[in-house]
Amino acid sequence: MRDGGWLLPILATGALIALWKAGVTLGGLSPFVLPPPEAVLAASLDLLARPATWAHLGSTATACLAGFAIAALVGMGLGILLARVPWCDRAFYPLVVAFQGVPKIALVPLFILWLGFGMATRIAIAATIALFPVVVATRSGLRAAEARHHDVLRLMGARPGQRLVLVDLPGLLPHLLTGLEIAIMQSFAGATVAEFLAGRSGLGHLVVVSLQELRVAEAFGVVLIQSALGLCFYALVPLLRRLLLPWQAAAVQRY
Amino acid sequence: MAAIAIRGLTRVHQAAWGPVAALGPLDLDIASGEVVAVIGPSGCGKSTLLRLIAGLDAPTTGTVAFAAGRPRIGMVFQDNRLLPWLDVAGNVGLPLRIAGVPRAARAARARALCADVGLAGFEDHWPATLSGGMAQRAALARAFAQDPDILLLDEPFAALDAITRARMNAELRGHCRRLGATVLLVTHALDEAAALADRIVVLTGRPGQVARIARMHKAGPGGTSDGLIADLARGLADA
Numbered sequence: 001m002r003d004g005g006w007l008l009p010i011l012a013t014g015a016l017i018a019l020w021k022a023g024v025t026l027g028g029l030s031p032f033v034l035p036p037p038e039a040v041l042a043a044s045l046d047l048l049a050r051p052a053t054w055a056h057l058g059s060t061a062t063a064c065l066a067g068f069a070i071a072a073l074v075g076m077g078l079g080i081l082l083a084r085v086p087w088c089d090r091a092f093y094p095l096v097v098a099f100q101g102v103p104k105i106a107l108v109p110l111f112i113l114w115l116g117f118g119m120a121t122r123i124a125i126a127a128t129i130a131l132f133p134v135v136v137a138t139r140s141g142l143r144a145a146e147a148r149h150h151d152v153l154r155l156m157g158a159r160p161g162q163r164l165v166l167v168d169l170p171g172l173l174p175h176l177l178t179g180l181e182i183a184i185m186q187s188f189a190g191a192t193v194a195e196f197l198a199g200r201s202g203l204g205h206l207v208v209v210s211l212q213e214l215r216v217a218e219a220f221g222v223v224l225i226q227s228a229l230g231l232c233f234y235a236l237v238p239l240l241r242r243l244l245l246p247w248q249a250a251a252v253q254r255y
Numbered sequence: 256m257a258a259i260a261i262r263g264l265t266r267v268h269q270a271a272w273g274p275v276a277a278l279g280p281l282d283l284d285i286a287s288g289e290v291v292a293v294i295g296p297s298g299c300g301k302s303t304l305l306r307l308i309a310g311l312d313a314p315t316t317g318t319v320a321f322a323a324g325r326p327r328i329g330m331v332f333q334d335n336r337l338l339p340w341l342d343v344a345g346n347v348g349l350p351l352r353i354a355g356v357p358r359a360a361r362a363a364r365a366r367a368l369c370a371d372v373g374l375a376g377f378e379d380h381w382p383a384t385l386s387g388g389m390a391q392r393a394a395l396a397r398a399f400a401q402d403p404d405i406l407l408l409d410e411p412f413a414a415l416d417a418i419t420r421a422r423m424n425a426e427l428r429g430h431c432r433r434l435g436a437t438v439l440l441v442t443h444a445l446d447e448a449a450a451l452a453d454r455i456v457v458l459t460g461r462p463g464q465v466a467r468i469a470r471m472h473k474a475g476p477g478g479t480s481d482g483l484i485a486d487l488a489r490g491l492a493d494a
């Protein structure tokens with residue numbers, strides 16, 4: 001953070017909350033439409049004090065991370081297949097692109113039909129939604145492997161295995177991490193939607209229940225907790241990036 | 256026998272819009288330990304020639320034969336082509352790593368090579384943090400790490416500023432003498448060619464063919480005469 005550090009974002013956040021508070025008190029909004037910020041904060045603290053909330057959170061995290069893990073493994077496998085087997089690419093890449101256009105949420109009823117209302121459905125939905133960013137990133141990352149770098153290694157008499165380890169995989173990594181970054185957020189969104197529609201547990205389910213019982217501040221409190229969880233997931237990949245790609249951080253520093 | 260014997264060499268590239276005759280037919284003999292500069296208009300096939308010699312590209316017709324059977328060939332390109340994910344020492348030591356040299360011996364050799372090209376203290380820098388000149392030094396050191404019989408330089412300093420380029424050229428002359436390798440240098444700059452080379456090969460426009468060959472006489476102070484350069488420049492304009 002340069003140029004004023006954290007001060008400016010904190011001020012901006014404060015201003016937005018003040019605007020929210022002013023809207024509720026001066027605008028006379030009903031707390032059933034928009035509860036005041038302090039009520040939301042109190043509700044989420046109250047929620048966090050209950051073990052049941054943590055069980056829901058664990059359930060959401062499980063669906064999200066399991067779906068993400070499946071998407072990452074299967075996606076990398078498919079991406080490698082497409083990048084390395086030309087006829088596979090010709091046959092299946094158009095399908096991959098076409099499937100990008102399918103609103104995956106629309107498949108939720110089908111998954112419920114096939115897998116029921118349990119965790120399996122939520123993991124399957126999260127994985128389905130997160131899969132394609134990984135496939136596309138892996139495929140393009142491997143295809144982008146630069147001929148100029150391969151030239152250098154061929155000149156040194158490198159075997160194909162050495163070129164894979166020294167050029168293809170390190171070159172793939174930045175693309176892959178971008179794909180994974182998208183995938184984890186998609187997986188989280190998928191898990192949440194699945195909880196709305198097919199959940200008996202999970203934070204998404206908790207939102208629905210709170211609203212049904214007209215505990216609006218609590219519903220907002222759950223959203224706050226969901227946001228915090230999402231932020232944790234979102235922070236995961238940049239952390240991985242800094243760990244795995246120190247050479248890229250160096251490139252950023254220079255400019 | 257010549258270190259490199261080029262006979263009837265041609266290369267036709269298949270571009271999207273059809274075949275492009277990039278080079279030849281070309282005949283050229285290069286003696287062992289000779290430093291030959293290749294100049295010619297851009298697009299005349301100079302890079303193609305070096306890639307054919309390096310075995311990175313296959314001739315359409317003709318042959319490239321080496322006296323040494325399978326010589327070790329080091330190459331430096333206009334862009335440094337360092338692997339961004341290896342630090343300077345890792346890049347410089349890459350040929351050794353590929354040859355299976357143990358880590359410790361590799362590191363020691365890489366350090367020595369870095370020192371040779373003026374990169375002492377930069378061993379653990381990432382390529383992205385190097386200046387253009389520094390990166391090209393690392394690329395040179397990497398080529399030297401192959402202990403090359405033949406050194407191919409494809410406009411190695413063309414992207415550098417004039418001052419850095421002059422300095423790198425002066426250093427390159429020292430390296431060439433030290434290595435005793437056969438050197439093929441592609442360059443745009445006539446003065447650069449004249450200062451470094453034993454012979455200058457001037458190519459015609461695409462497809463590149465030998466327009467003329469000038470032998471530089473380095474005897475005496477000053478070495479080359481400006482008259483010769485002017486003469487070559489005229490030849491280049493005619494080519």
Ligand SMILES: Nc1ncnc2c1ncn2[C@@H]1O[C@H](COP(=O)(O)OP(=O)(O)O)[C@@H](O)[C@H]1O
Pocket residue numbers: 268269270275276277296297298299300301302303304461
């Ligand atoms: N891989 C390639 N495919 C198609 N055309 C190429 C390829 N490589 C080079 N060419 C063409 O061949 C000609 C000679 O290229 P090059 O050897 O790079 O010339 P120079 O290095 O002298 O500028 C140019 O017209 C270039 O566009």
Ligand SMILES: [Mg+2]
Pocket residue numbers: 301302303409
């Ligand atoms: Mg060129």
